[in-house]
Amino acid sequence: MRKLQRGDAFYSLPEVWDFCLEKIYDKPKYVRGFIVLMKRLGITKESKILDAGCGSGFLTLDLVERGYNVVGTDKSSEMVRQIRLNAKKRKLTIEAHHVMWADLAQHFGRNKFDLAYCRGNSLVYAASWEQNWIVPARSREEIQRAIQNFYALLAPGGYLYLDVTSRKEHPHEEDIGTVNTTHGPVQITWRIDHDKESKIRTWTLRLLFQRTASVKVYPSYSYLLSRDELTQFLRSAGFKKIEAGVRVAGENNYDVFIARK
Ligand SMILES: C[S@@+](CC[C@H](N)C(=O)[O-])C[C@H]1O[C@@H](n2cnc3c(N)ncnc32)[C@H](O)[C@@H]1O
Numbered sequence: 715m716r717k718l719q720r721g722d723a724f725y726s727l728p729e730v731w732d733f734c735l736e737k738i739y740d741k742p743k744y745v746r747g748f749i750v751l752m753k754r755l756g757i758t759k760e761s762k763i764l765d766a767g768c769g770s771g772f773l774t775l776d777l778v779e780r781g782y783n784v785v786g787t788d789k790s791s792e793m794v795r796q797i798r799l800n801a802k803k804r805k806l807t808i809e810a811h812h813v814m815w816a817d818l819a820q821h822f823g824r825n826k827f828d829l830a831y832c833r834g835n836s837l838v839y840a841a842s843w844e845q846n847w848i849v850p851a852r853s854r855e856e857i858q859r860a861i862q863n864f865y866a867l868l869a870p871g872g873y874l875y876l877d878v879t880s881r882k883e884h885p886h887e888e889d890i891g892t893v894n895t896t897h898g899p900v901q902i903t904w905r906i907d908h909d910k911e912s913k914i915r916t917w918t919l920r921l922l923f924q925r926t927a928s929v930k931v932y933p934s935y936s937y938l939l940s941r942d943e944l945t946q947f948l949r950s951a952g953f954k955k956i957e958a959g960v961r962v963a964g965e966n967n968y969d970v971f972i973a974r975k
Contacts (some may be wrong), residue, residue, distance in 0.1 A: 725895075727844060728796035730919060730932055732770050733902060735834075737891045744964030745776045751962050752829065755873050755972070759783065761828035766815055766864060767836035771797035771808070778806050787821075789814035790844055815840065815860035824866050831875035832864065835968050838879055838915065838936035848935035850913045857937060858947050865951040868975045874953065877968035879915060881941055884908075898925035913938040941969070948973045 725733075735741070757763065759781045765774040768786030770793060777784045778801075786808060788794050794812045801808040813821045815832075840856035842848040864874050883906065890902040900921050907916040919932040941958060948956050953973035960970040 724930070725921070726792055726796075727932060727934075728770050728790070728792050730902075730921065732772075732796070732800075733893045733895070733900070734890060734904075734919070735770075735772050736893060737902065738967055739772070740964050741772070741776070742964075744962070745773065745780075747963030747965060748773060748777075749780070751875070751960070751972075755829065757829045757873070762826060762869075764818075764822075764827045764830040764867065766818065766830050766832040766860070767834070768797050768810060769793045769834060769836070771800045773831070773833060775801055775804060775806055775808065778808055779804065786810040787813050787818065792844065815863050816856065818863040819866035822867050825869045826867050828869055828872050829875065830864050830868055830872070832860070833875065833877050833968075835877060835879055835936075837876060838939050839934070840937070842935045842937070845935070846933065848914055848937070850937055853937035854913075854943075857939065858951075861947045861951045865953060865975060870975055872975045874948075874971075874973045874975075876944075876971045876973070877965065878939055878944060878971070879936070880967065880969050892924075897923055900924065908938060910938065944971065 761783065763777070763782060763784040765784055765786045768774045768788050771786065774784050774786045774797070786797055787810070788797070791812055794810050797808060797810050811821065837857055837860060840860050841853040868874065885906050885908050887903065887905045890904060892899050892901045900923050903920045905918045915936045915938045917934045917936065921930045945956055945958065953975060955974040957972040958969070960972050962970055
């Protein structure tokens with residue numbers, strides 16, 4: 715293995731996720747697509763909106779910039795730090811809370827929001843994000859607790875927007891592209907593995923720093939959640955109307971669900 719050298723660069727997972735977002739989304743198109751969807755659901759600038767798992771702020775900062783009333787939440791202190799840094803760079807004021815999904819209803823109280831969204835394939839990481847291990851049964855339990863909390867904090871008639879791993883996804887390797895960083899061009903590739911028996915999905919990001927030929931690898935584990943299981947969790951939490959496979963312009967990565975309280 716190549717030894718670390720002077721000048722080697724390090725990035726946190728939130729920073730690397732930001733690089734990926736640049737490459738896998740047409741961001742303006744997705745933001746427009748999401749606003750069109752909100753209009754269809756009757757969500758306006760007066761509505762109360764919660765981002766459950768705001769990460770580094772994709773979508774939330776864009777909506778806040780357009781005058782929407784969005785509160786960000788995340789269980790990762792690194793991500794909360796990153797959304798605040800990104801907000802500052804864009805001269806935006808953002809309300810971001812460091813709270814996990816299982817504690818959302820206790821934190822905010824019940825029946826508070828008109829829309830909650832959990833996007834970017836976040837839900838399947840409920841008990842494994844920024845960890846180098848996963849216990850599938852724990853993940854399943856935490857996903858159910860998350861959905862129960864989303865239900866509790868929505869006002870009657872409120873909507874949950876959820877996206878999850880595409881059911882068409884197959885194990886594969888992909889070249890995401892090259893991003894220009896303060897350490898020069900970095901080529902990003904990733905590999906997806908599915909262990910169907912254990913219900914574990916592994917997403918391994920690989921960064922090649924072209925100036926130094928240094929390589930950094932970031933493995934992340936998530937739960938292989940099926941569409942049927944998700945629908946069952948939504949129903950048993952109390953959601954009445956569940957729409958699967960919702961089309962949102964600019965969302966070509968994940969499968970979107972809308973559930974109504
Ligand atoms: C793949 S990132 C997506 C971030 C953001 N929604 C986006 O679209 O860019 C997943 C996010 O979910 C958050 N997350 C995972 N499990 C969580 C939990 N149990 N409670 C709250 N946030 C969680 C992670 O900290 C991370 O910020």
